Amino acid sequence: xxxxxxxxxxxxxxxxxxxxxxxxxxxxxxxxxxxxxxxxxxxxxxxxxxxxxxxxxxxxxxxxxxxxxxxxxxxxxxxxxxxxxxxxxxxxxxxxxxxxxxxxxxxxxxxxxxxxxxxxxxxxxxxxxxxxxxxxxxxxxxxxxxxxxxxxxxxxxxxxxxxxxxxxxxxxxxxxxxxxxxxxxxxxxxxxxxxxxxxxxxxxxxxxxxxxxxxxxxxxxx
Amino acid sequence: xxxxxxxxxxxxxxxxxxxxxxxxxxxxxxxxxxxxxxxxxxxxxxxxxxxxxxxxxxxxxxxxxxxxxxxxxxxxxxxxxxxxxxxxxxxxxxxxxxxxxxxxxxxxxxxxxxxxxxxxxxxxxxxxxxxxxxxxxxxxxxxxxxxxxxxxxxxxxxxxxxxxxxxxxxxxxxxxxxxxxxxxxxxxxxxxxxxxxxxxxxxxxxxxxxxxxxxxxxxxxxxxxxxxxxxxxxxxxxxxxxxxxxxxx
Numbered sequence: 001x002x003x004x005x006x007x008x009x010x011x012x013x014x015x016x017x018x019x020x021x022x023x024x025x026x027x028x029x030x031x032x033x034x035x036x037x038x039x040x041x042x043x044x045x046x047x048x049x050x051x052x053x054x055x056x057x058x059x060x061x062x063x064x065x066x067x068x069x070x071x072x073x074x075x076x077x078x079x080x081x082x083x084x085x086x087x088x089x090x091x092x093x094x095x096x097x098x099x100x101x102x103x104x105x106x107x108x109x110x111x112x113x114x115x116x117x118x119x120x121x122x123x124x125x126x127x128x129x130x131x132x133x134x135x136x137x138x139x140x141x142x143x144x145x146x147x148x149x150x151x152x153x154x155x156x157x158x159x160x161x162x163x164x165x166x167x168x169x170x171x172x173x174x175x176x177x178x179x180x181x182x183x184x185x186x187x188x189x190x191x192x193x194x195x196x197x198x199x200x201x202x203x204x205x206x207x208x209x210x211x212x213x214x215x216x217x218x219x220x221x222x
Numbered sequence: 223x224x225x226x227x228x229x230x231x232x233x234x235x236x237x238x239x240x241x242x243x244x245x246x247x248x249x250x251x252x253x254x255x256x257x258x259x260x261x262x263x264x265x266x267x268x269x270x271x272x273x274x275x276x277x278x279x280x281x282x283x284x285x286x287x288x289x290x291x292x293x294x295x296x297x298x299x300x301x302x303x304x305x306x307x308x309x310x311x312x313x314x315x316x317x318x319x320x321x322x323x324x325x326x327x328x329x330x331x332x333x334x335x336x337x338x339x340x341x342x343x344x345x346x347x348x349x350x351x352x353x354x355x356x357x358x359x360x361x362x363x364x365x366x367x368x369x370x371x372x373x374x375x376x377x378x379x380x381x382x383x384x385x386x387x388x389x390x391x392x393x394x395x396x397x398x399x400x401x402x403x404x405x406x407x408x409x410x411x412x413x414x415x416x417x418x419x420x421x422x423x424x425x426x427x428x429x430x431x432x433x434x435x436x437x438x439x440x441x442x443x444x445x446x447x448x449x450x451x452x453x454x455x456x457x458x459x460x461x462x463x464x465x466x467x468x469x470x471x
Contacts, residue, residue: 064406064437068434097436100440101443102443
């Protein structure tokens with residue numbers, strides 16, 4: 001049976017590119033499946049809701065009501081992929097709660113496949129967050145994001161134990177271009193006739209990485 | 223044949239979580255396949271009976287006929303453990319009644335296993351209760367339960383004062399019931415089912431229910447912590463069943 005993926009994009013640090021990855025992944029899944037359910041738990045940073053307002057729902061994990069309305073949706077095997085843009089302020093609470101309520105085990109039982117996409121940074125909080133997740137998340141469901149724009153070099157060895165997904169850095173003028181609230185990656189692919197542009201290739205490469213991630217999931221390797 | 227076991231859960235103060243502890247005990251014995259029956263002394267309207275109707279009978283412990291109903295049936299071949307949820311304010315009188323009918327002597331001579339779960343409140347009055355209850359505790363296993371489920375703060379007690387009371391009772395064992403998320407607790411109350419059924423997403427008649435996954439998770443986590451306390455005090459050894467493999471259930 002097909003499992004419903006739940007992608008949780010997270011980092012205990014602000015401004016490491018979580019929302020960018022959530023946007024890219026949401027647009028990829030929307031293009032491929034025709035449907036996706038993104039959740040924004042990142043309201044204190046530049047937010048997914050601002051980029052994809054028509055499909056994004058807001059959620060919070062600060063109180064039990066918020067946790068219930070989010071997690072009771074995530075645990076359903078309805079075939080609709082979920083993307084969680086998890087803000088740095090909610091990182092500890094979300095995983096503490098997940099551990100307490102047995103989210104990973106129950107998800108496996110119900111045919112839901114959580115995939116943790118951890119955006120690495122070089123500071124101590126990231127190292128601690130990574131170590132904590134490594135203890136609680138099975139390696140098959142744990143992917144480290146090496147965002148070149150943040151790390152500016154080699155991924156520190158401490159983060160490279162498992163699967164790594166690389167996001168290349170864009171030149172500043174292109175970064176500014178994609179940061180516009182009205183910009184859509186899929187629309188750009190559809191409308192830009194010149195497939196040799198750097199941005200075109202960057203989007204295609206990332207969509208290809210996500211496709212591989214999905215394939216791994218289908219093959220039950222994740 | 224195993225000795226009959228009587229567990230009294232009580233406190234002289236109301237609202238400290240006696241029934242909650244009784245419910246966790248019934249769930250624990252049920253998970254460990256220990257045949258159990260329960261008596262709820264909150265006559266005429268029993269809270270424990272609402273959660274465990276098949277196991278529980280409501281009794282008035284102050285009447286001779288109901289005392290007979292509980293203690294004259296201990297040697298019957300059926301359930302090996304009897305849990306008595308004693309109404310607020312009745313613990314000391316109930317223990318006095320047990321002494322008067324010779325039950326405490328039977329426990330002392332080893333004919334019956336007798337345990338008291340004394341649920342403590344946050345006030346100094348609870349310490350006086352310990353002293354009062356201690357007089358009846360020869361031959362019984364005495365457990366002092368600090369119940370944090372309703373966010374009780376025990377730091378109001380001076381530790382030295384507490385120890386002076388606590389150490390008066392030989393072999394008393396301390397037990398901690400951790401806090402449960404308020405909303406999860408409330409949902410179980412509303413559902414009126416045992417904690418185990420709530421975790422398993424089942425209704426009163428074992429029908430499929432639709433409780434929140436998050437709240438069920440909180441209850442499961444909390445119940446596991448409570449049961450690890452029961453494991454720590456070797457409760458199954460006390461009732462003479464050893465430790466069965468709960469995972470096989």
